[in-house]
Amino acid sequence: MVDKSAFGTFETAWCPGCGNHMILDALKEGLATLDLSPHQVVLVSGIGQAAKTPHYLRANVFNGLHGRSLPVATGMKLANPDAVVVAESGDGCHYGEGGNHFLAALRRNIDITVLVHNNQIYGLTKGQASPTTAMGQVTKAQPGGAPSEPFNPVQVAVAMGGGFVARGFSGMKEHLSDLICQAIRHPGFSLVDILQPCVSFNTVNTFGWYKKRCTPLGEEYDPYDRARAVQTAEIWGETIPVGVIFKGDRERFASKLPGWDGRPLVTRPFDREKLQRVFDGFRVV
Amino acid sequence: MSDSIRNIVIAGEAGQGLVTIGQMLVKGLIRSGHEVVVTQGYHSRIRGGHNTFAVRYGAGPVHGPVREIDVLVALNRESVDLHAPDMADDGMMLGDEAVLESGPGRKSFALQELSGDAGYENVVALGVLGSVLGIRHEVLRQELEERFGAKSEKIRNENFQALDRARGAAQGVTLPFVPPQGRVPDENRAMVNGNEAIALGAMAAGVNFLSYYPMTPATSIVFPLLAHAQELKIVVEQVEDEISAVNMAVGASYGGATCLVPTSGGGFALMTEGVSLAGMTETPLCVVVAQRPGPATGLPTRTEQGDLNLVLYAGHGEFPRAVFAPGSIEECFRLTRLAVELAERVQGPVFLLTDQFLADSYRAVPVFEAGELSAPARALTAWEGDSPYFRYTVTETGVSARLAPCVTESLVVADSDEHSEDGHITEDHAVRVTMVDKRLRKERILDEAGLAPTVEGDPDPDVVLVCWGSSLGPVREALEALEQLGTSAALVHYAQVWPLVPVEQLAKRKGRRVVVVEGNATGQFADLLARKLERGFPERILRYDGLPFTARYILDRLDKGA
Numbered sequence: 001m002v003d004k005s006a007f008g009t010f011e012t013a014w015c016p017g018c019g020n021h022m023i024l025d026a027l028k029e030g031l032a033t034l035d036l037s038p039h040q041v042v043l044v045s046g047i048g049q050a051a052k053t054p055h056y057l058r059a060n061v062f063n064g065l066h067g068r069s070l071p072v073a074t075g076m077k078l079a080n081p082d083a084v085v086v087a088e089s090g091d092g093c094h095y096g097e098g099g100n101h102f103l104a105a106l107r108r109n110i111d112i113t114v115l116v117h118n119n120q121i122y123g124l125t126k127g128q129a130s131p132t133t134a135m136g137q138v139t140k141a142q143p144g145g146a147p148s149e150p151f152n153p154v155q156v157a158v159a160m161g162g163g164f165v166a167r168g169f170s171g172m173k174e175h176l177s178d179l180i181c182q183a184i185r186h187p188g189f190s191l192v193d194i195l196q197p198c199v200s201f202n203t204v205n206t207f208g209w210y211k212k213r214c215t216p217l218g219e220e221y222d223p224y225d226r227a228r229a230v231q232t233a234e235i236w237g238e239t240i241p242v243g244v245i246f247k248g249d250r251e252r253f254a255s256k257l258p259g260w261d262g263r264p265l266v267t268r269p270f271d272r273e274k275l276q277r278v279f280d281g282f283r284v285v
Numbered sequence: 286m287s288d289s290i291r292n293i294v295i296a297g298e299a300g301q302g303l304v305t306i307g308q309m310l311v312k313g314l315i316r317s318g319h320e321v322v323v324t325q326g327y328h329s330r331i332r333g334g335h336n337t338f339a340v341r342y343g344a345g346p347v348h349g350p351v352r353e354i355d356v357l358v359a360l361n362r363e364s365v366d367l368h369a370p371d372m373a374d375d376g377m378m379l380g381d382e383a384v385l386e387s388g389p390g391r392k393s394f395a396l397q398e399l400s401g402d403a404g405y406e407n408v409v410a411l412g413v414l415g416s417v418l419g420i421r422h423e424v425l426r427q428e429l430e431e432r433f434g435a436k437s438e439k440i441r442n443e444n445f446q447a448l449d450r451a452r453g454a455a456q457g458v459t460l461p462f463v464p465p466q467g468r469v470p471d472e473n474r475a476m477v478n479g480n481e482a483i484a485l486g487a488m489a490a491g492v493n494f495l496s497y498y499p500m501t502p503a504t505s506i507v508f509p510l511l512a513h514a515q516e517l518k519i520v521v522e523q524v525e526d527e528i529s530a531v532n533m534a535v536g537a538s539y540g541g542a543t544c545l546v547p548t549s550g551g552g553f554a555l556m557t558e559g560v561s562l563a564g565m566t567e568t569p570l571c572v573v574v575a576q577r578p579g580p581a582t583g584l585p586t587r588t589e590q591g592d593l594n595l596v597l598y599a600g601h602g603e604f605p606r607a608v609f610a611p612g613s614i615e616e617c618f619r620l621t622r623l624a625v626e627l628a629e630r631v632q633g634p635v636f637l638l639t640d641q642f643l644a645d646s647y648r649a650v651p652v653f654e655a656g657e658l659s660a661p662a663r664a665l666t667a668w669e670g671d672s673p674y675f676r677y678t679v680t681e682t683g684v685s686a687r688l689a690p691c692v693t694e695s696l697v698v699a700d701s702d703e704h705s706e707d708g709h710i711t712e713d714h715a716v717r718v719t720m721v722d723k724r725l726r727k728e729r730i731l732d733e734a735g736l737a738p739t740v741e742g743d744p745d746p747d748v749v750l751v752c753w754g755s756s757l758g759p760v761r762e763a764l765e766a767l768e769q770l771g772t773s774a775a776l777v778h779y780a781q782v783w784p785l786v787p788v789e790q791l792a793k794r795k796g797r798r799v800v801v802v803e804g805n806a807t808g809q810f811a812d813l814l815a816r817k818l819e820r821g822f823p824e825r826i827l828r829y830d831g832l833p834f835t836a837r838y839i840l841d842r843l844d845k846g847a
Contacts, residue, residue, distance in 0.1 A: 060690035071529040075536025083691040104525035259514035266541025275655035282475040
């Protein structure tokens with residue numbers, strides 16, 4: 001059995017009381033529960049405070065550009081299907097800068113897990129509205145209130161029949177850790193939108209605000225029921241449902257790619273005879 | 286220019302199948318022992334517009350395109366009017382009776398009628414053209430067999446019948462000139478265009494991952510790789526945008542794949558942050574930029590060499606790079622392999638700059654050889670070092686061991702932030718300096734591997750034509766013309782434009798003219814040379830109307846003093 005301690009403990013650049021600490025702990029716990037060793041896992045991230053998470057546990061890491069964790073994670077997974085690939089970043093990175101990649105990843109249904117630290121604000125750049133900030137919420141950069149409707153990632157993912165769609169809360173660590181385990185186990189694209197407070201820059205969506213609202217889905221809830229998932233995904237207000245909101249059963253990405261054989265690309269042989277046959281195909285005789 | 290070289294142009298609307306006729310004609314000419322240079326011109330539309338497929342051919346070397354037309358196959362009325370001014374004095378127009386009236390230098394055929402109910406206009410046009418050019422009937426039948434033989438017996442036979450009818454109709458029709466006679470056909474010839482050669486070069490480099498967003502004129506690089514993806518195990522993904530294409534390739538490359546990303550200038554502009562990412566994370570990345578005229582959408586289906594500066598300076602921050610610019614089909618093949626290898630060796634971005642002219646230009650080349658190719662270098666799959674593995678161990682060369690993640694128990698940590706040797710984020714200023722220096726040390730490897738330019742002609746020339754990339758052929762033809770006039774001349778062709786290797790012929794000498802020939806409006810390469818050699822290169826022959834250079838274009842401007 002892999003122990004959680006295998007993932008180490010590191011000093012972080014996060015504020016005391018930030019939701020990131022709990023998410024990191026839930027991730028380590030989830031990986032250990034799945035009996036995954038650090039070297040089997042690749043954490044891919046973008047830019048932001050959440051995107052620093054991969055630096056604070058032992059694993060393979062690719063910390064790339066703002067908004068671009070999903071293409072990198074997709075490339076990594078295609079290069080080595082044996083790797084357990086987890087993309088981890090914030091709401092700005094995944095839903096704003098990387099919005100097109102988010103939609104494409106949902107369509108592809110590639111077997112990666114996406115953990116979105118969603119604190120409904122830009123933290124690292126000091127408090128501007130993010131794609132998930134409530135309309136009308138006043139920030140330093142939006143003095144008249146955030147002018148646009150917030151993006152609902154869960155609703156979009158369910159609408160597109162995204163493989164595995166869950167919402168968690170950093171304040172419910174065990175619940176979150178279980179969601180992460182299920183997401184990684186799911187054979188296809190998995191989204192866990194994780195609500196978390198930003199103690200420095202979001203004075204509206206505080207720990208208490210989330211704690212009061214986040215309500216786990218009951219045992220009778222069937223995540224395979226698409227119609228119900230669509231309704232559940234819409235709920236955002238005095239109650240915010242958390243748990244596995246939708247699970248689809250779509251074909252996994254890559255099986256339709258002609259060159260795909262499910263093996264790591266780094267081990268592919270260089271076959272000169274086959275190559276010569278291809279070259280000979282251009283011969284004019 | 287030699288009479289033994291002639292220029293055939295097939296012209297019509299998109300959707301009339303002129304590329305099919307052109308490809309079959311080119312194969313027939315190669316089979317008949319000719320050299321060819323194809324120039325394709327097309328509008329950015331699916332149907333209609335005015336498209337041309339020009340084939341310059343002859344038994345001897347054929348270097349580049351020419352404006353003058355010896356035989357025009359006009360598939361519509363517009364083509365007749367448009368190309369009439371370019372017809373050679375002894376030229377001949379061929380076309381359907383509906384678009385062309387027979388007369389001096391004009392011969393119309395009942396192409397519609399000859400093509401029958403099922404509409405074999407392409408085959409009929411090929412038959413007429415083949416017949417007047419003296420291409421043996423068996424050669425044309427072989428073309429049809431290859432293209433349509435696998436279809437039903439009925440289709441095969443109908444094609445053959447259409448060809449026979451066309452031949453019958455063209456019997457007795459002679460051109461005003463004697464068509465070039467081919468050499469004894471060489472069995473070791475292949476018909477390959479620039480983009481196909483790049484695809485084959487990528488296969489030769491062991492490329493097994495390609496992510497791209499379609500963009501003319503780069504898109505067709507993908508098709509040979511797709512056609513053989515299953516056989517050679519190449520993963521090809523058409524992604525959501527160019528930003529994804531480059532980042533996905535970087536991710537795959539980090540994961541141990543050998544990658545290629547094809548695009549054009551506009552798409553590449555979107556990729557520049559990813560280029561910087563490859564520089565910082567020291568991830569091998571090979572990008573092909575097939576140029577077309579900009580800015581913005583520009584002339585999307587035409588040719589230009591206007592993106593040199595874009596590629597030279599793409600990406601924020603400082604990191605080493607190499608830029609290749611093949612001048613021929615063989616160089617497209619060889620330099621693609623070299624570019625992919627070099628990207629792996631220095632663990633960073635390497636570029637290949639081509640353009641629409643070369644991308645679409647079919648030529649006859651010796652069949653590429655796989656037998657002698659060394660196995661491509663890839664990321665390590667085992668760590669045998671004495672100390673724990675660090676992705677960015679500081680070394681004298683600047684290159685650190687690159688291990689693929691998830692294949693050993695070692696952890697591979699890569700970061701776009703400044704990082705310490707273990708790959709983790711740092712803001713330590715001393716580490717910053719160490720790491721910048723480490724990355725820049727790799728420039729030495731690139732400098733040492735830099736290709737010297739090709740030099741042809743007089744070793745101590747009075748006139749030096751300097752060029753890069755696809756203009757090699759036209760410049761070579763211009764050089765031959767100068768030599769025939771008794772001018773002491775040479776050409777210097779850069780197939781690698783960065784790092785730049787100077788040569789003696791560029792040196793200043795009394796009575797020497799050094800003229801830079803390039804397909805853009807500002808002389809980007811001339812300026813680069815000037816910076817490198819710390820002297821001006823004021824004489825420039827530039828072309829930026831969207832068309833490729835011809836020898837005549839160069840010679841006319843050289844006469845006028847560039």
